[in-house]
Amino acid sequence: MASVHEMHVAGTDRDTADRAARAAIADVKRIEAKYSRYRDDSVTTAINRAAGARAVAIDAETASLLHYADRCHALADGRFDITSGVLRRAWDFKRRPPRLPSAGEIAAARDLIGWPRVDWSDERVFLPHAGMELDFGGIAKEYAADRAAAIVRDAGIAHALVNLGGDVRAIGPRADGSPWRVGIRDPRNAEGIVATMLVDDGAVATSGDYERYIEVDGRRYCHLLDPRTGMPVDHWRSASVAAPLAILAGSYATIAMLQGECAERFLAEQKVDALLVKADGSLRRIGHAASEQLVR
Amino acid sequence: MAATDAAPPPRGDGAIRIGDRSAALVAAALALPGILPATALAQSAPDEGVVALRYYDYRDWQPGVDRMSVRSPSLYAFVPLTDSLTVEGSLVYDSVSGASPLYHDTVSGASGRGIGDYRSAGDAKVTKYFGDSSLAVGAAYSHEQDYISRAASLEWRTWSADRNRTYAIGFGAAKDRINAVEGVNAPVLDQPRETYDYLLGFTQVLDAESVVESSLTWSDGRGYFSDPYKLHDMRPDHRRILAWLTRYHRYFAASDATLQLGYRYLDDSFGDRSHMLEASWVQVLPHGFTLTPTIRYFTQSAAYFYRDPPFPQGFVPGQLYTADERLSAFGAVTLGLRLAKELPNRVTIDVAYNAYRQRGDWRLGGSGSPGLATFSARWIAFGIAKRF
Numbered sequence: 001m002a003s004v005h006e007m008h009v010a011g012t013d014r015d016t017a018d019r020a021a022r023a024a025i026a027d028v029k030r031i032e033a034k035y036s037r038y039r040d041d042s043v044t045t046a047i048n049r050a051a052g053a054r055a056v057a058i059d060a061e062t063a064s065l066l067h068y069a070d071r072c073h074a075l076a077d078g079r080f081d082i083t084s085g086v087l088r089r090a091w092d093f094k095r096r097p098p099r100l101p102s103a104g105e106i107a108a109a110r111d112l113i114g115w116p117r118v119d120w121s122d123e124r125v126f127l128p129h130a131g132m133e134l135d136f137g138g139i140a141k142e143y144a145a146d147r148a149a150a151i152v153r154d155a156g157i158a159h160a161l162v163n164l165g166g167d168v169r170a171i172g173p174r175a176d177g178s179p180w181r182v183g184i185r186d187p188r189n190a191e192g193i194v195a196t197m198l199v200d201d202g203a204v205a206t207s208g209d210y211e212r213y214i215e216v217d218g219r220r221y222c223h224l225l226d227p228r229t230g231m232p233v234d235h236w237r238s239a240s241v242a243a244p245l246a247i248l249a250g251s252y253a254t255i256a257m258l259q260g261e262c263a264e265r266f267l268a269e270q271k272v273d274a275l276l277v278k279a280d281g282s283l284r285r286i287g288h289a290a291s292e293q294l295v296r
Numbered sequence: 297m298a299a300t301d302a303a304p305p306p307r308g309d310g311a312i313r314i315g316d317r318s319a320a321l322v323a324a325a326l327a328l329p330g331i332l333p334a335t336a337l338a339q340s341a342p343d344e345g346v347v348a349l350r351y352y353d354y355r356d357w358q359p360g361v362d363r364m365s366v367r368s369p370s371l372y373a374f375v376p377l378t379d380s381l382t383v384e385g386s387l388v389y390d391s392v393s394g395a396s397p398l399y400h401d402t403v404s405g406a407s408g409r410g411i412g413d414y415r416s417a418g419d420a421k422v423t424k425y426f427g428d429s430s431l432a433v434g435a436a437y438s439h440e441q442d443y444i445s446r447a448a449s450l451e452w453r454t455w456s457a458d459r460n461r462t463y464a465i466g467f468g469a470a471k472d473r474i475n476a477v478e479g480v481n482a483p484v485l486d487q488p489r490e491t492y493d494y495l496l497g498f499t500q501v502l503d504a505e506s507v508v509e510s511s512l513t514w515s516d517g518r519g520y521f522s523d524p525y526k527l528h529d530m531r532p533d534h535r536r537i538l539a540w541l542t543r544y545h546r547y548f549a550a551s552d553a554t555l556q557l558g559y560r561y562l563d564d565s566f567g568d569r570s571h572m573l574e575a576s577w578v579q580v581l582p583h584g585f586t587l588t589p590t591i592r593y594f595t596q597s598a599a600y601f602y603r604d605p606p607f608p609q610g611f612v613p614g615q616l617y618t619a620d621e622r623l624s625a626f627g628a629v630t631l632g633l634r635l636a637k638e639l640p641n642r643v644t645i646d647v648a649y650n651a652y653r654q655r656g657d658w659r660l661g662g663s664g665s666p667g668l669a670t671f672s673a674r675w676i677a678f679g680i681a682k683r684f
Contacts, residue, residue: 023547059638060642065328147328156460
């Protein structure tokens with residue numbers, strides 16, 4: 001979660017706000033530490049290290065995240081797969097000069113993908129082949145945003161906004177009763193805004209092709225990889241979704257990106273408001289309330 | 297709903313409709329811990345059941361004398377019947393061995409047969425939850441060789457709209473029978489005792505990390521209060537106790553620990569007044585362990601009819617009299633340590649050790665009763681609990 005986090009709290013006294021914010025931040029850090037795949041002592045690292053060797057005992061929180069990931073996998077017909085992080089071995093988005101992986105490298109990584117092959121229960125998880133990996137990166141940050149919001153709300157704060165690296169969760173409207181205005185970043189201009197989503201209470205999350213990518217021969221290859229092909233998606237530049245919880249908004253946005261041309265129908269089926277930026281830069285709005293919810 | 301109805305036939309794995317999968321994802325998100333407000337969960341009946349087995353081993357002694365030991369297994373169950381009705385109950389069986397608790401060096405040897413070789417007891421409580429309140433009805437029964445107790449209770453709780461404050465009003469009644477045929481004074485046959493308890497309490501969530509709770513209990517008892525196994529023991533037949541208990545819990549996110557502070561003031565019409573202060577630190581450790589050290593200090597003044605040793609100094613036939621160390625003036629310290637571990641399958645095991653020491657000169661705010669030997673006790677508890 002090496003990204004910018006911010007929190008706005010309104011309509012309460014300084015002490016309450018400080019205490020709530022501190023507790024929320026501590027919880028965000030806890031989740032980050034617990035599920036980071038970069039940390040030696042994280043749950044993720046423990047599970048991945050034991051791949052092919054043994055099952056690892058998990059707690060109720062981790063089990064509930066696995067349940068959630070399992071439901072995401074089912075909803076996305078396998079396109080959302082928390083074992084697909086191994087594709088990073090084939091796709092190096094930091095390498096300069098950039099290079100495309102060979103078909104063999106992609107095939108080798110794809111052999112290690114497969115959520116249905118993971119042996120898991122409420123008490124334990126076992127990755128059946130050495131080299132397999134779980135990656136909670138696609139859900140842990142949004143989960144942390146929802147928990148932080150719940151901590152703030154439980155402190156009696158009625159107006160708050162939590163933004164964890166672009167995943168935004170609101171508690172109530174702004175202190176004056178007006179909705180929070182969440183700007184949707186222009187996928188091709190880091191300083192620009194393509195639209196504004198109004199949020200009274202709930203969450204907005206965006207998935208885009210601009211977070212990590214390489215360009216080879218004038219073509220962009222982004223970090224959002226379809227686990228079934230091992231190839232980056234390219235139908236949308238970004239998908240922004242409004243949903244009651246950040247974790248739902250984030251999953252819908254990611255799945256929409258992975259759905260390609262089916263994304264609009266998928267989002268309509270979820271009955272959420274969304275804004276898609278197509279590969280040619282045009283906008284698509286989804287949701288029966290889109291005209292009120294989305295203000296250019 | 298039009299969007300869901302228009303969903304295409306399922307792809308891939310057969311019978312599951314897209315709409316079902318969407319609902320399943322939302323349900324999985326809502327099932328994540330800490331997403332729903334904790335306080336909102338309290339408004340309906342708890343949906344988690346618990347079965348717990350506990351084994352408790354108590355032993356006390358004075359210098360050179362082992363007094364009493366108690367071993368007691370107990371069983372507790374809490375079962376949500378519907379989403380607005382819960383039932384809970386417990387069973388306990390105590391077996392007692394060794395001498396009766398004399399508590400008093402100078403009457404050593406004057407003791408009778410003891411306080412009964414076993415005790416079996418059970419209680420049950422049914423709680424019904426309404427929108428903003430709950431009503432609990434309870435009953436308890438306890439049986440010893442020389443003592444039978446039946447009790448019933450009623451408790452009503454209500455909470456504020458934001459669930460941050462809870463009020464409780466309670467009423468309890470107990471009817472006891474004492475049958476100490478082998479008492480050291482005249483045999484005590486079928487002596488009754490009736491006690492009525494009244495409770496007022498509130499709980500206030502102060503902020504995300506701290507809660508304070510406070511309760512006032514008034515107990516009014518009439519009947520036989522003397523100890524049939526203590527020579528010359530004669531106590532008033534009317535006892536009123538006022539107790540005020542306040543607890544404060546504060547969670548420290550940075551260290552993932554909770555501080556619990558407690559204070560109890562007790563005023564007994566027997567004349568003894570006591571203060572109890574306790575502090576616990578509940579530390580969450582890696583690998584599912586929780587370690588809880590506790591320290592408790594207790595200080596009390598003596599009952600007005602308590603007489604200092606040597607026994608039976610101050611005894612006048614026909615007048616109130618006790619030499620029971622529990623009614624003397626003393627101070628006491630308890631040190632406790634509890635280690636709990638979360639196991640898979642929602643099972644928790646724990647072990648606790650408590651050491652207790654009581655001395656006259658540890659009393660605060662006045663001199664302690666002279667002439668009493670230090671009284672020590674320790675208790676060990678093992679527990680296993682399964683949530684479902």
